[in-house]
Amino acid sequence: MALSPTPAQRRVAEAADPGTGRLRGTEAQLAGLVKRGLAFRHPRPPHDHFLTSAGHRIREAGGEPEIPVASAAASQDVSPAPAAREVFAARVGGEPSVAGAAGDARLREVRGAWQGLLELRRMTHPDGSTDRPCAWERSHLVRAAALALEAAGHRPAGPDGDDGGDEDGDGGGYRVRATPQPEAVAVHGPDASVLRAYTETLERAGWHVGEHTEPRSRARYLLASPRKV
Numbered sequence: 001m002a003l004s005p006t007p008a009q010r011r012v013a014e015a016a017d018p019g020t021g022r023l024r025g026t027e028a029q030l031a032g033l034v035k036r037g038l039a040f041r042h043p044r045p046p047h048d049h050f051l052t053s054a055g056h057r058i059r060e061a062g063g064e065p066e067i068p069v070a071s072a073a074a075s076q077d078v079s080p081a082p083a084a085r086e087v088f089a090a091r092v093g094g095e096p097s098v099a100g101a102a103g104d105a106r107l108r109e110v111r112g113a114w115q116g117l118l119e120l121r122r123m124t125h126p127d128g129s130t131d132r133p134c135a136w137e138r139s140h141l142v143r144a145a146a147l148a149l150e151a152a153g154h155r156p157a158g159p160d161g162d163d164g165g166d167e168d169g170d171g172g173g174y175r176v177r178a179t180p181q182p183e184a185v186a187v188h189g190p191d192a193s194v195l196r197a198y199t200e201t202l203e204r205a206g207w208h209v210g211e212h213t214e215p216r217s218r219a220r221y222l223l224a225s226p227r228k229v
Helices: 007-014 027-035 053-061 104-124 135-139 141-151 192-204
Strands: 039-041 049-051 175-178 185-188 207-213 220-226
Touching: 007 027, 007 053, 027 039, 027 049, 049 053, 053 104, 104 135, 104 141, 135 141, 141 175, 141 185, 141 192, 141 220, 185 192, 192 207, 192 220
Parallel strands: none
Antiparallel strands: 039 049, 175 185, 185 220, 207 220
16 A cells, blocks of 8 residues: 655645656655655656656645555666556557546656656667667557657547447557567558658657558558667
């Protein structure tokens, strides 16, 4: 069960930068927020502290975090915090509609997850580059491609049959799916113009993208794989 923040810790959280979640407080206050899963310490100097998604929620609602999240020790690893350790997950398209799936809070979580992923690229690439996918993305292809699309403002498809989707159930937005190929995902969209927009986004994010045609339905789709160089 997650520990409740003290009044002093709550005041620190409430005073965080509303855009970035950057925190200011004493070492004890910041360490306490990390212990409670409401903040994480950036692994690079100057080692600033930032609110996690749970921290943003408690700051906005004045309530308890929804679920326990990372411990202080876990915050020192190099997985993409907070995206991989909390309730946030990139939407791949076709998920059931849920409360909180859209709006400012969701946009902030997506933006924070994308920035965390760029930092992970910088930390794990020998040349410090952020223009191509890292090892984590190569082992989580569907989620990584979906995060790139959602962070760029593209809308994921709703549940099958929603929004007047076609027979593939695209729901009017993107759907990212695994393929038999070891390093490629399929990206489906409602029409050719939207597929072109997806292509531009994924290429900017460091993916190789090609357009293909389904043999039976003749529907167009994208095949995307992470660029290595």
